[in-house]
Amino acid sequence: MSAKPRIGLVGSQGSYGRWLRRFFEQRMGLPVLGRDPCGEVALSERQLLETVDVLVFCAPIRQTPAVIRHYVEQATGIERGQLWLDITSIKAAPVAAMLHSQAEVVGLHPMSAAPKSATLRGRAMVVCEARLERWRPWLEAFLAASEADCVRADAEQHDRVMALVQGMVHATHMAQGAVLRELAPEVGDLDGIRPFSSVGYELDVAVTRRILAGNAAIYQDIQFENPYVAPMLERLTAHLDTLRDLVRRGDEAARDQLREQLLDQSREYVGQPSVAEGSYAFERLGYLLADLREPRFISVFLPLDQPGSLRSLLSVFEQRGINLDSIHSSRSAEGELLFRIGVSREGDAAALQDAISAIEAECIGRVVEAAGGVGLTR
Structure with a gap:
Protein backbone atom coordinates (compact mmCIF):
# COMPACT_ATOMS: atom_id res chain seq x y z
CA MET A 1 0.00 0.00 0.00
CA SER A 2 1.50 3.30 -1.14
CA ALA A 3 1.98 6.17 1.29
CA LYS A 4 0.60 8.39 -1.47
CA PRO A 5 -2.15 6.26 -3.02
CA ARG A 6 -3.55 7.28 -6.38
CA ILE A 7 -7.23 8.16 -6.16
CA GLY A 8 -9.75 7.31 -8.89
CA LEU A 9 -13.10 9.08 -9.05
CA VAL A 10 -15.97 7.47 -10.95
CA GLY A 11 -18.35 10.37 -11.50
CA SER A 12 -15.63 12.99 -11.29
CA GLN A 13 -17.71 15.77 -12.87
CA GLY A 14 -20.56 15.66 -10.35
CA SER A 15 -20.70 18.00 -7.38
CA TYR A 16 -19.11 15.53 -4.96
CA GLY A 17 -16.66 14.34 -7.59
CA ARG A 18 -15.39 17.89 -8.03
CA TRP A 19 -15.26 18.47 -4.28
CA LEU A 20 -13.40 15.20 -3.65
CA ARG A 21 -10.83 16.04 -6.31
CA ARG A 22 -10.05 19.34 -4.55
CA PHE A 23 -10.02 17.61 -1.17
CA PHE A 24 -7.66 14.81 -2.13
CA GLU A 25 -5.33 17.05 -4.13
CA GLN A 26 -5.22 20.10 -1.89
CA ARG A 27 -5.95 18.72 1.57
CA MET A 28 -4.16 15.36 1.35
CA GLY A 29 -1.67 16.00 -1.48
CA LEU A 30 -2.72 12.92 -3.44
CA PRO A 31 -2.82 12.38 -7.21
CA VAL A 32 -6.33 12.09 -8.57
CA LEU A 33 -7.62 10.58 -11.80
CA GLY A 34 -11.24 10.69 -12.88
CA ARG A 35 -13.74 9.31 -15.31
CA ASP A 36 -17.17 10.71 -16.07
CA PRO A 37 -19.36 10.46 -19.17
CA CYS A 38 -19.95 14.21 -18.82
CA GLY A 39 -16.54 15.39 -19.96
CA GLU A 40 -13.76 13.22 -18.52
CA VAL A 41 -13.22 10.12 -20.66
CA ALA A 42 -9.49 10.19 -21.40
CA LEU A 43 -9.10 6.97 -19.42
CA SER A 44 -11.19 3.88 -20.04
CA GLU A 45 -12.68 2.01 -17.09
CA ARG A 46 -9.94 -0.60 -17.41
CA GLN A 47 -7.18 2.01 -17.54
CA LEU A 48 -8.55 3.74 -14.47
CA LEU A 49 -8.66 0.43 -12.60
CA GLU A 50 -5.10 -0.37 -13.62
CA THR A 51 -3.79 3.02 -12.47
CA VAL A 52 -5.38 3.77 -9.09
CA ASP A 53 -5.12 2.42 -5.57
CA VAL A 54 -8.35 3.83 -4.14
CA LEU A 55 -11.50 3.91 -6.28
CA VAL A 56 -14.37 6.17 -5.22
CA PHE A 57 -17.82 5.85 -6.77
CA CYS A 58 -19.70 9.16 -6.69
CA ALA A 59 -22.28 8.51 -9.41
CA PRO A 60 -26.05 9.26 -9.19
CA ILE A 61 -27.76 7.13 -6.56
CA ARG A 62 -29.85 4.87 -8.76
CA GLN A 63 -27.00 4.30 -11.21
CA THR A 64 -24.35 3.49 -8.60
CA PRO A 65 -24.99 -0.26 -8.08
CA ALA A 66 -25.00 -0.90 -11.85
CA VAL A 67 -21.88 1.23 -12.33
CA ILE A 68 -20.11 -0.72 -9.59
CA ARG A 69 -21.13 -4.06 -11.11
CA HIS A 70 -19.74 -2.88 -14.44
CA TYR A 71 -16.40 -2.04 -12.83
CA VAL A 72 -16.33 -5.43 -11.12
CA GLU A 73 -16.71 -7.05 -14.53
CA GLN A 74 -13.97 -4.84 -15.98
CA ALA A 75 -11.58 -5.44 -13.09
CA THR A 76 -11.35 -9.25 -13.35
CA GLY A 77 -9.14 -9.39 -10.26
CA ILE A 78 -6.80 -6.43 -10.83
CA GLU A 79 -8.64 -4.63 -8.02
CA ARG A 80 -7.17 -7.06 -5.49
CA GLY A 81 -5.29 -4.89 -2.99
CA GLN A 82 -7.33 -1.76 -3.77
CA LEU A 83 -9.81 0.08 -1.56
CA TRP A 84 -13.24 0.76 -3.04
CA LEU A 85 -15.50 3.46 -1.56
CA ASP A 86 -18.85 4.90 -2.55
CA ILE A 87 -20.40 8.27 -1.71
CA THR A 88 -24.18 7.83 -1.93
CA SER A 89 -27.29 8.35 0.19
CA ILE A 90 -28.23 4.65 -0.03
CA LYS A 91 -25.79 2.08 1.30
CA ALA A 92 -27.05 -1.52 1.12
CA ALA A 93 -27.13 -1.90 -2.68
CA PRO A 94 -23.80 -0.14 -3.45
CA VAL A 95 -21.96 -1.96 -0.65
CA ALA A 96 -23.35 -5.33 -1.78
CA ALA A 97 -22.22 -4.57 -5.35
CA MET A 98 -18.70 -3.59 -4.20
CA LEU A 99 -18.42 -6.80 -2.19
CA HIS A 100 -18.52 -8.76 -5.46
CA SER A 101 -15.09 -7.27 -6.16
CA GLN A 102 -11.85 -8.46 -4.59
CA ALA A 103 -11.09 -5.01 -3.18
CA GLU A 104 -11.53 -3.86 0.39
CA VAL A 105 -14.88 -2.13 0.71
CA VAL A 106 -16.28 0.79 2.73
CA GLY A 107 -19.51 2.69 2.10
CA LEU A 108 -19.59 6.39 2.97
CA HIS A 109 -22.43 8.87 3.22
CA PRO A 110 -21.60 12.52 3.98
CA MET A 111 -24.78 13.97 5.44
CA SER A 112 -24.81 17.09 3.32
CA ALA A 113 -24.48 18.28 -0.22
CA ALA A 114 -20.92 18.88 -1.38
CA PRO A 115 -19.84 21.79 0.84
CA LYS A 116 -18.33 25.10 -0.18
CA SER A 117 -15.76 24.65 2.60
CA ALA A 118 -12.53 22.66 2.30
CA THR A 119 -13.61 19.95 4.75
CA LEU A 120 -16.75 18.36 6.21
CA ARG A 121 -16.26 20.02 9.60
CA GLY A 122 -19.53 20.20 11.52
CA ARG A 123 -21.22 17.60 9.29
CA ALA A 124 -21.89 13.96 9.99
CA MET A 125 -20.57 11.19 7.75
CA VAL A 126 -21.82 7.62 8.03
CA VAL A 127 -19.08 4.99 7.62
CA CYS A 128 -20.16 1.44 6.69
CA GLU A 129 -17.14 -0.87 6.93
CA ALA A 130 -17.83 -4.01 4.92
CA ARG A 131 -14.37 -5.48 4.23
CA LEU A 132 -11.41 -3.59 5.63
CA GLU A 133 -7.94 -4.77 6.70
CA ARG A 134 -4.76 -3.31 5.17
CA TRP A 135 -6.42 -0.01 4.25
CA ARG A 136 -7.71 0.75 7.77
CA PRO A 137 -4.86 3.15 8.74
CA TRP A 138 -5.26 5.10 5.52
CA LEU A 139 -9.04 5.23 5.88
CA GLU A 140 -8.72 6.58 9.41
CA ALA A 141 -6.27 9.23 8.17
CA PHE A 142 -8.72 10.19 5.41
CA LEU A 143 -11.63 10.45 7.86
CA ALA A 144 -9.52 12.57 10.21
CA ALA A 145 -8.54 14.88 7.36
CA SER A 146 -12.20 15.25 6.36
CA GLU A 147 -12.97 16.60 9.87
CA ALA A 148 -16.41 15.00 9.61
CA ASP A 149 -18.29 13.73 12.66
CA CYS A 150 -18.12 10.05 11.72
CA VAL A 151 -20.76 7.56 12.82
CA ARG A 152 -20.30 3.83 12.21
CA ALA A 153 -23.16 1.64 11.02
CA ASP A 154 -23.82 -1.34 8.84
CA ALA A 155 -25.46 -0.71 5.48
CA GLU A 156 -28.94 -1.94 6.44
CA GLN A 157 -29.03 0.14 9.63
CA LEU A 289 -33.72 34.70 12.48
CA ALA A 290 -34.63 37.92 14.29
CA ASP A 291 -31.00 39.07 14.10
CA LEU A 292 -30.85 38.23 10.40
CA ARG A 293 -33.96 40.32 9.78
CA GLU A 294 -32.39 43.41 11.37
CA PRO A 295 -32.52 46.11 8.68
CA ARG A 296 -29.20 47.78 9.52
CA PHE A 297 -26.15 45.59 9.01
CA ILE A 298 -22.93 45.07 7.14
CA SER A 299 -21.34 41.82 5.96
CA VAL A 300 -17.55 41.63 5.97
CA PHE A 301 -15.12 39.10 4.53
CA LEU A 302 -11.86 38.83 6.47
CA PRO A 303 -9.11 37.66 4.09
CA LEU A 304 -6.60 36.90 6.86
CA ASP A 305 -7.54 33.81 8.86
CA GLN A 306 -5.38 34.54 11.88
CA PRO A 307 -5.72 35.46 15.57
CA GLY A 308 -6.61 39.10 16.01
CA SER A 309 -8.42 39.60 12.69
CA LEU A 310 -11.85 39.81 14.29
CA ARG A 311 -10.55 42.09 17.05
CA SER A 312 -9.20 44.47 14.43
CA LEU A 313 -12.59 44.54 12.73
CA LEU A 314 -14.48 45.20 15.95
CA SER A 315 -12.08 47.95 16.99
CA VAL A 316 -13.15 49.97 13.94
CA PHE A 317 -16.66 50.24 15.38
CA GLU A 318 -15.43 50.83 18.93
CA GLN A 319 -13.25 53.74 17.83
CA ARG A 320 -16.27 55.42 16.26
CA GLY A 321 -18.67 54.78 19.13
CA ILE A 322 -20.87 52.46 17.08
CA ASN A 323 -22.94 50.03 19.15
CA LEU A 324 -23.38 46.52 17.70
CA ASP A 325 -26.62 44.59 18.16
CA SER A 326 -25.40 41.21 16.85
CA ILE A 327 -22.57 39.42 15.11
CA HIS A 328 -22.82 36.12 13.27
CA SER A 329 -20.46 34.17 11.05
CA SER A 330 -21.69 32.34 7.96
CA ARG A 331 -20.62 31.48 4.44
CA SER A 332 -21.58 33.13 1.21
CA ALA A 333 -22.95 31.16 -1.73
CA GLU A 334 -19.35 31.08 -3.02
CA GLY A 335 -18.06 29.64 0.26
CA GLU A 336 -16.41 32.74 1.71
CA LEU A 337 -16.58 33.08 5.50
CA LEU A 338 -18.47 36.29 6.29
CA PHE A 339 -19.21 38.17 9.48
CA ARG A 340 -22.68 39.73 9.49
CA ILE A 341 -22.74 42.61 11.95
CA GLY A 342 -26.04 44.09 13.06
CA VAL A 343 -25.74 47.77 13.98
CA SER A 344 -27.91 49.76 16.36
CA ARG A 345 -30.67 51.62 14.57
CA GLU A 346 -29.94 54.72 16.65
CA GLY A 347 -26.31 54.89 15.50
CA ASP A 348 -24.94 57.70 13.38
CA ALA A 349 -25.08 56.85 9.66
CA ALA A 350 -22.02 58.99 8.88
CA ALA A 351 -19.95 57.17 11.51
CA LEU A 352 -21.01 53.81 10.09
CA GLN A 353 -20.15 54.94 6.58
CA ASP A 354 -16.74 56.00 7.86
CA ALA A 355 -16.29 52.60 9.50
CA ILE A 356 -17.04 50.85 6.21
CA SER A 357 -14.42 52.97 4.47
CA ALA A 358 -11.87 52.28 7.20
CA ILE A 359 -12.35 48.50 7.06
CA GLU A 360 -11.20 48.47 3.45
CA ALA A 361 -8.70 51.33 3.63
CA GLU A 362 -6.87 49.64 6.52
CA CYS A 363 -6.97 46.27 4.67
CA ILE A 364 -8.87 44.65 7.51
CA GLY A 365 -11.48 43.10 5.24
CA ARG A 366 -13.85 43.52 2.34
CA VAL A 367 -17.37 44.81 2.93
CA VAL A 368 -19.60 42.74 0.64
CA GLU A 369 -23.00 44.09 1.70
CA ALA A 370 -24.46 46.96 3.69
CA ALA A 371 -28.07 47.96 4.35
CA GLY A 372 -30.18 50.28 6.47
CA GLY A 373 -29.17 53.82 5.60
CA VAL A 374 -25.61 52.95 4.59
CA GLY A 375 -24.17 51.73 1.35
CA LEU A 376 -21.01 50.82 -0.48
CA THR A 377 -19.25 53.68 -2.17
CA ARG A 378 -17.09 51.68 -4.58
Whole structure:
Protein backbone atom coordinates (compact mmCIF):
# COMPACT_ATOMS: atom_id res chain seq x y z
CA MET A 1 0.00 0.00 0.00
CA SER A 2 1.50 3.30 -1.14
CA ALA A 3 1.98 6.17 1.29
CA LYS A 4 0.60 8.39 -1.47
CA PRO A 5 -2.15 6.26 -3.02
CA ARG A 6 -3.55 7.28 -6.38
CA ILE A 7 -7.23 8.16 -6.16
CA GLY A 8 -9.75 7.31 -8.89
CA LEU A 9 -13.10 9.08 -9.05
CA VAL A 10 -15.97 7.47 -10.95
CA GLY A 11 -18.35 10.37 -11.50
CA SER A 12 -15.63 12.99 -11.29
CA GLN A 13 -17.71 15.77 -12.87
CA GLY A 14 -20.56 15.66 -10.35
CA SER A 15 -20.70 18.00 -7.38
CA TYR A 16 -19.11 15.53 -4.96
CA GLY A 17 -16.66 14.34 -7.59
CA ARG A 18 -15.39 17.89 -8.03
CA TRP A 19 -15.26 18.47 -4.28
CA LEU A 20 -13.40 15.20 -3.65
CA ARG A 21 -10.83 16.04 -6.31
CA ARG A 22 -10.05 19.34 -4.55
CA PHE A 23 -10.02 17.61 -1.17
CA PHE A 24 -7.66 14.81 -2.13
CA GLU A 25 -5.33 17.05 -4.13
CA GLN A 26 -5.22 20.10 -1.89
CA ARG A 27 -5.95 18.72 1.57
CA MET A 28 -4.16 15.36 1.35
CA GLY A 29 -1.67 16.00 -1.48
CA LEU A 30 -2.72 12.92 -3.44
CA PRO A 31 -2.82 12.38 -7.21
CA VAL A 32 -6.33 12.09 -8.57
CA LEU A 33 -7.62 10.58 -11.80
CA GLY A 34 -11.24 10.69 -12.88
CA ARG A 35 -13.74 9.31 -15.31
CA ASP A 36 -17.17 10.71 -16.07
CA PRO A 37 -19.36 10.46 -19.17
CA CYS A 38 -19.95 14.21 -18.82
CA GLY A 39 -16.54 15.39 -19.96
CA GLU A 40 -13.76 13.22 -18.52
CA VAL A 41 -13.22 10.12 -20.66
CA ALA A 42 -9.49 10.19 -21.40
CA LEU A 43 -9.10 6.97 -19.42
CA SER A 44 -11.19 3.88 -20.04
CA GLU A 45 -12.68 2.01 -17.09
CA ARG A 46 -9.94 -0.60 -17.41
CA GLN A 47 -7.18 2.01 -17.54
CA LEU A 48 -8.55 3.74 -14.47
CA LEU A 49 -8.66 0.43 -12.60
CA GLU A 50 -5.10 -0.37 -13.62
CA THR A 51 -3.79 3.02 -12.47
CA VAL A 52 -5.38 3.77 -9.09
CA ASP A 53 -5.12 2.42 -5.57
CA VAL A 54 -8.35 3.83 -4.14
CA LEU A 55 -11.50 3.91 -6.28
CA VAL A 56 -14.37 6.17 -5.22
CA PHE A 57 -17.82 5.85 -6.77
CA CYS A 58 -19.70 9.16 -6.69
CA ALA A 59 -22.28 8.51 -9.41
CA PRO A 60 -26.05 9.26 -9.19
CA ILE A 61 -27.76 7.13 -6.56
CA ARG A 62 -29.85 4.87 -8.76
CA GLN A 63 -27.00 4.30 -11.21
CA THR A 64 -24.35 3.49 -8.60
CA PRO A 65 -24.99 -0.26 -8.08
CA ALA A 66 -25.00 -0.90 -11.85
CA VAL A 67 -21.88 1.23 -12.33
CA ILE A 68 -20.11 -0.72 -9.59
CA ARG A 69 -21.13 -4.06 -11.11
CA HIS A 70 -19.74 -2.88 -14.44
CA TYR A 71 -16.40 -2.04 -12.83
CA VAL A 72 -16.33 -5.43 -11.12
CA GLU A 73 -16.71 -7.05 -14.53
CA GLN A 74 -13.97 -4.84 -15.98
CA ALA A 75 -11.58 -5.44 -13.09
CA THR A 76 -11.35 -9.25 -13.35
CA GLY A 77 -9.14 -9.39 -10.26
CA ILE A 78 -6.80 -6.43 -10.83
CA GLU A 79 -8.64 -4.63 -8.02
CA ARG A 80 -7.17 -7.06 -5.49
CA GLY A 81 -5.29 -4.89 -2.99
CA GLN A 82 -7.33 -1.76 -3.77
CA LEU A 83 -9.81 0.08 -1.56
CA TRP A 84 -13.24 0.76 -3.04
CA LEU A 85 -15.50 3.46 -1.56
CA ASP A 86 -18.85 4.90 -2.55
CA ILE A 87 -20.40 8.27 -1.71
CA THR A 88 -24.18 7.83 -1.93
CA SER A 89 -27.29 8.35 0.19
CA ILE A 90 -28.23 4.65 -0.03
CA LYS A 91 -25.79 2.08 1.30
CA ALA A 92 -27.05 -1.52 1.12
CA ALA A 93 -27.13 -1.90 -2.68
CA PRO A 94 -23.80 -0.14 -3.45
CA VAL A 95 -21.96 -1.96 -0.65
CA ALA A 96 -23.35 -5.33 -1.78
CA ALA A 97 -22.22 -4.57 -5.35
CA MET A 98 -18.70 -3.59 -4.20
CA LEU A 99 -18.42 -6.80 -2.19
CA HIS A 100 -18.52 -8.76 -5.46
CA SER A 101 -15.09 -7.27 -6.16
CA GLN A 102 -11.85 -8.46 -4.59
CA ALA A 103 -11.09 -5.01 -3.18
CA GLU A 104 -11.53 -3.86 0.39
CA VAL A 105 -14.88 -2.13 0.71
CA VAL A 106 -16.28 0.79 2.73
CA GLY A 107 -19.51 2.69 2.10
CA LEU A 108 -19.59 6.39 2.97
CA HIS A 109 -22.43 8.87 3.22
CA PRO A 110 -21.60 12.52 3.98
CA MET A 111 -24.78 13.97 5.44
CA SER A 112 -24.81 17.09 3.32
CA ALA A 113 -24.48 18.28 -0.22
CA ALA A 114 -20.92 18.88 -1.38
CA PRO A 115 -19.84 21.79 0.84
CA LYS A 116 -18.33 25.10 -0.18
CA SER A 117 -15.76 24.65 2.60
CA ALA A 118 -12.53 22.66 2.30
CA THR A 119 -13.61 19.95 4.75
CA LEU A 120 -16.75 18.36 6.21
CA ARG A 121 -16.26 20.02 9.60
CA GLY A 122 -19.53 20.20 11.52
CA ARG A 123 -21.22 17.60 9.29
CA ALA A 124 -21.89 13.96 9.99
CA MET A 125 -20.57 11.19 7.75
CA VAL A 126 -21.82 7.62 8.03
CA VAL A 127 -19.08 4.99 7.62
CA CYS A 128 -20.16 1.44 6.69
CA GLU A 129 -17.14 -0.87 6.93
CA ALA A 130 -17.83 -4.01 4.92
CA ARG A 131 -14.37 -5.48 4.23
CA LEU A 132 -11.41 -3.59 5.63
CA GLU A 133 -7.94 -4.77 6.70
CA ARG A 134 -4.76 -3.31 5.17
CA TRP A 135 -6.42 -0.01 4.25
CA ARG A 136 -7.71 0.75 7.77
CA PRO A 137 -4.86 3.15 8.74
CA TRP A 138 -5.26 5.10 5.52
CA LEU A 139 -9.04 5.23 5.88
CA GLU A 140 -8.72 6.58 9.41
CA ALA A 141 -6.27 9.23 8.17
CA PHE A 142 -8.72 10.19 5.41
CA LEU A 143 -11.63 10.45 7.86
CA ALA A 144 -9.52 12.57 10.21
CA ALA A 145 -8.54 14.88 7.36
CA SER A 146 -12.20 15.25 6.36
CA GLU A 147 -12.97 16.60 9.87
CA ALA A 148 -16.41 15.00 9.61
CA ASP A 149 -18.29 13.73 12.66
CA CYS A 150 -18.12 10.05 11.72
CA VAL A 151 -20.76 7.56 12.82
CA ARG A 152 -20.30 3.83 12.21
CA ALA A 153 -23.16 1.64 11.02
CA ASP A 154 -23.82 -1.34 8.84
CA ALA A 155 -25.46 -0.71 5.48
CA GLU A 156 -28.94 -1.94 6.44
CA GLN A 157 -29.03 0.14 9.63
CA HIS A 158 -27.96 3.16 7.58
CA ASP A 159 -30.81 2.72 5.11
CA ARG A 160 -33.37 2.22 7.88
CA VAL A 161 -32.23 5.41 9.59
CA MET A 162 -32.16 7.35 6.31
CA ALA A 163 -35.81 6.51 5.71
CA LEU A 164 -36.47 8.80 8.70
CA VAL A 165 -33.63 11.32 8.53
CA GLN A 166 -33.92 11.93 4.78
CA GLY A 167 -36.97 10.15 3.37
CA MET A 168 -39.48 11.42 5.94
CA VAL A 169 -38.07 14.96 6.09
CA HIS A 170 -37.94 15.34 2.31
CA ALA A 171 -41.42 13.84 1.87
CA THR A 172 -43.08 16.21 4.33
CA HIS A 173 -41.42 19.26 2.82
CA MET A 174 -42.15 18.24 -0.76
CA ALA A 175 -45.80 17.90 0.31
CA GLN A 176 -45.66 21.30 2.00
CA GLY A 177 -44.31 22.81 -1.20
CA ALA A 178 -47.22 21.34 -3.15
CA VAL A 179 -49.77 22.63 -0.61
CA LEU A 180 -48.26 26.12 -0.74
CA ARG A 181 -48.38 26.02 -4.53
CA GLU A 182 -52.08 25.17 -4.42
CA LEU A 183 -53.32 27.33 -1.52
CA ALA A 184 -50.94 30.30 -1.19
CA PRO A 185 -52.42 32.13 -4.26
CA GLU A 186 -55.71 32.40 -2.33
CA VAL A 187 -54.06 34.51 0.41
CA GLY A 188 -51.68 36.72 -1.53
CA ASP A 189 -49.01 34.23 -2.60
CA LEU A 190 -45.74 33.73 -0.72
CA ASP A 191 -45.01 37.46 -0.51
CA GLY A 192 -48.41 37.99 1.08
CA ILE A 193 -47.73 35.28 3.67
CA ARG A 194 -44.26 36.53 4.61
CA PRO A 195 -45.36 39.34 7.01
CA PHE A 196 -47.33 36.74 9.00
CA SER A 197 -44.41 34.30 9.32
CA SER A 198 -43.67 32.45 12.54
CA VAL A 199 -40.28 30.97 13.35
CA GLY A 200 -41.62 27.49 12.59
CA TYR A 201 -42.96 28.57 9.22
CA GLU A 202 -39.70 30.30 8.32
CA LEU A 203 -37.67 27.20 9.17
CA ASP A 204 -40.00 24.87 7.27
CA VAL A 205 -40.07 27.11 4.21
CA ALA A 206 -36.27 27.35 4.29
CA VAL A 207 -36.01 23.54 4.16
CA THR A 208 -38.62 23.35 1.40
CA ARG A 209 -36.79 25.95 -0.69
CA ARG A 210 -33.50 24.16 -0.10
CA ILE A 211 -35.01 20.98 -1.52
CA LEU A 212 -36.48 22.84 -4.48
CA ALA A 213 -33.09 24.44 -5.16
CA GLY A 214 -31.30 21.08 -5.17
CA ASN A 215 -30.86 18.31 -7.69
CA ALA A 216 -34.31 16.81 -8.19
CA ALA A 217 -32.84 13.42 -9.13
CA ILE A 218 -31.29 13.07 -5.67
CA TYR A 219 -34.62 13.62 -3.92
CA GLN A 220 -36.34 11.23 -6.32
CA ASP A 221 -33.75 8.51 -5.73
CA ILE A 222 -33.84 8.87 -1.94
CA GLN A 223 -37.58 8.14 -2.07
CA PHE A 224 -37.51 5.38 -4.71
CA GLU A 225 -34.21 3.57 -4.09
CA ASN A 226 -34.41 3.07 -0.32
CA PRO A 227 -36.67 0.05 0.38
CA TYR A 228 -37.47 1.36 3.86
CA VAL A 229 -39.04 4.60 2.63
CA ALA A 230 -42.35 3.11 1.43
CA PRO A 231 -43.21 1.57 4.85
CA MET A 232 -42.29 4.88 6.50
CA LEU A 233 -44.61 6.75 4.14
CA GLU A 234 -47.42 4.35 5.06
CA ARG A 235 -46.98 5.29 8.73
CA LEU A 236 -46.70 9.00 7.94
CA THR A 237 -49.83 9.11 5.79
CA ALA A 238 -51.76 7.03 8.35
CA HIS A 239 -51.05 9.63 11.04
CA LEU A 240 -51.97 12.48 8.70
CA ASP A 241 -55.19 10.68 7.80
CA THR A 242 -55.94 10.33 11.52
CA LEU A 243 -55.28 14.03 12.08
CA ARG A 244 -57.54 14.97 9.15
CA ASP A 245 -60.37 12.76 10.39
CA LEU A 246 -60.11 14.11 13.94
CA VAL A 247 -60.17 17.72 12.72
CA ARG A 248 -63.20 16.96 10.56
CA ARG A 249 -65.03 15.55 13.59
CA GLY A 250 -64.12 18.58 15.67
CA ASP A 251 -65.71 17.41 18.94
CA GLU A 252 -64.09 17.32 22.36
CA ALA A 253 -63.37 13.61 22.09
CA ALA A 254 -61.50 14.23 18.83
CA ARG A 255 -59.47 16.99 20.48
CA ASP A 256 -58.56 14.68 23.36
CA GLN A 257 -57.59 11.91 20.93
CA LEU A 258 -55.35 14.27 18.94
CA ARG A 259 -53.58 15.42 22.08
CA GLU A 260 -53.13 11.87 23.35
CA GLN A 261 -51.99 10.21 20.10
CA LEU A 262 -50.01 12.96 18.39
CA LEU A 263 -48.68 15.01 21.31
CA ASP A 264 -48.71 13.30 24.70
CA GLN A 265 -47.50 9.87 23.56
CA SER A 266 -44.74 11.36 21.43
CA ARG A 267 -43.68 13.70 24.25
CA GLU A 268 -43.42 10.73 26.59
CA TYR A 269 -41.34 8.80 24.03
CA VAL A 270 -38.93 11.68 23.39
CA GLY A 271 -38.51 12.38 27.11
CA GLN A 272 -38.71 15.63 29.03
CA PRO A 273 -34.96 16.51 28.94
CA SER A 274 -34.84 16.09 25.17
CA VAL A 275 -38.10 18.02 24.72
CA ALA A 276 -36.69 20.90 26.77
CA GLU A 277 -33.42 20.85 24.83
CA GLY A 278 -35.24 20.93 21.52
CA SER A 279 -37.48 23.76 22.65
CA TYR A 280 -34.46 25.83 23.65
CA ALA A 281 -32.75 25.08 20.33
CA PHE A 282 -35.87 26.33 18.55
CA GLU A 283 -35.79 29.54 20.61
CA ARG A 284 -32.14 30.08 19.68
CA LEU A 285 -32.99 29.71 16.01
CA GLY A 286 -35.75 32.24 16.52
CA TYR A 287 -33.28 34.76 17.94
CA LEU A 288 -30.96 34.08 15.01
CA LEU A 289 -33.72 34.70 12.48
CA ALA A 290 -34.63 37.92 14.29
CA ASP A 291 -31.00 39.07 14.10
CA LEU A 292 -30.85 38.23 10.40
CA ARG A 293 -33.96 40.32 9.78
CA GLU A 294 -32.39 43.41 11.37
CA PRO A 295 -32.52 46.11 8.68
CA ARG A 296 -29.20 47.78 9.52
CA PHE A 297 -26.15 45.59 9.01
CA ILE A 298 -22.93 45.07 7.14
CA SER A 299 -21.34 41.82 5.96
CA VAL A 300 -17.55 41.63 5.97
CA PHE A 301 -15.12 39.10 4.53
CA LEU A 302 -11.86 38.83 6.47
CA PRO A 303 -9.11 37.66 4.09
CA LEU A 304 -6.60 36.90 6.86
CA ASP A 305 -7.54 33.81 8.86
CA GLN A 306 -5.38 34.54 11.88
CA PRO A 307 -5.72 35.46 15.57
CA GLY A 308 -6.61 39.10 16.01
CA SER A 309 -8.42 39.60 12.69
CA LEU A 310 -11.85 39.81 14.29
CA ARG A 311 -10.55 42.09 17.05
CA SER A 312 -9.20 44.47 14.43
CA LEU A 313 -12.59 44.54 12.73
CA LEU A 314 -14.48 45.20 15.95
CA SER A 315 -12.08 47.95 16.99
CA VAL A 316 -13.15 49.97 13.94
CA PHE A 317 -16.66 50.24 15.38
CA GLU A 318 -15.43 50.83 18.93
CA GLN A 319 -13.25 53.74 17.83
CA ARG A 320 -16.27 55.42 16.26
CA GLY A 321 -18.67 54.78 19.13
CA ILE A 322 -20.87 52.46 17.08
CA ASN A 323 -22.94 50.03 19.15
CA LEU A 324 -23.38 46.52 17.70
CA ASP A 325 -26.62 44.59 18.16
CA SER A 326 -25.40 41.21 16.85
CA ILE A 327 -22.57 39.42 15.11
CA HIS A 328 -22.82 36.12 13.27
CA SER A 329 -20.46 34.17 11.05
CA SER A 330 -21.69 32.34 7.96
CA ARG A 331 -20.62 31.48 4.44
CA SER A 332 -21.58 33.13 1.21
CA ALA A 333 -22.95 31.16 -1.73
CA GLU A 334 -19.35 31.08 -3.02
CA GLY A 335 -18.06 29.64 0.26
CA GLU A 336 -16.41 32.74 1.71
CA LEU A 337 -16.58 33.08 5.50
CA LEU A 338 -18.47 36.29 6.29
CA PHE A 339 -19.21 38.17 9.48
CA ARG A 340 -22.68 39.73 9.49
CA ILE A 341 -22.74 42.61 11.95
CA GLY A 342 -26.04 44.09 13.06
CA VAL A 343 -25.74 47.77 13.98
CA SER A 344 -27.91 49.76 16.36
CA ARG A 345 -30.67 51.62 14.57
CA GLU A 346 -29.94 54.72 16.65
CA GLY A 347 -26.31 54.89 15.50
CA ASP A 348 -24.94 57.70 13.38
CA ALA A 349 -25.08 56.85 9.66
CA ALA A 350 -22.02 58.99 8.88
CA ALA A 351 -19.95 57.17 11.51
CA LEU A 352 -21.01 53.81 10.09
CA GLN A 353 -20.15 54.94 6.58
CA ASP A 354 -16.74 56.00 7.86
CA ALA A 355 -16.29 52.60 9.50
CA ILE A 356 -17.04 50.85 6.21
CA SER A 357 -14.42 52.97 4.47
CA ALA A 358 -11.87 52.28 7.20
CA ILE A 359 -12.35 48.50 7.06
CA GLU A 360 -11.20 48.47 3.45
CA ALA A 361 -8.70 51.33 3.63
CA GLU A 362 -6.87 49.64 6.52
CA CYS A 363 -6.97 46.27 4.67
CA ILE A 364 -8.87 44.65 7.51
CA GLY A 365 -11.48 43.10 5.24
CA ARG A 366 -13.85 43.52 2.34
CA VAL A 367 -17.37 44.81 2.93
CA VAL A 368 -19.60 42.74 0.64
CA GLU A 369 -23.00 44.09 1.70
CA ALA A 370 -24.46 46.96 3.69
CA ALA A 371 -28.07 47.96 4.35
CA GLY A 372 -30.18 50.28 6.47
CA GLY A 373 -29.17 53.82 5.60
CA VAL A 374 -25.61 52.95 4.59
CA GLY A 375 -24.17 51.73 1.35
CA LEU A 376 -21.01 50.82 -0.48
CA THR A 377 -19.25 53.68 -2.17
CA ARG A 378 -17.09 51.68 -4.58
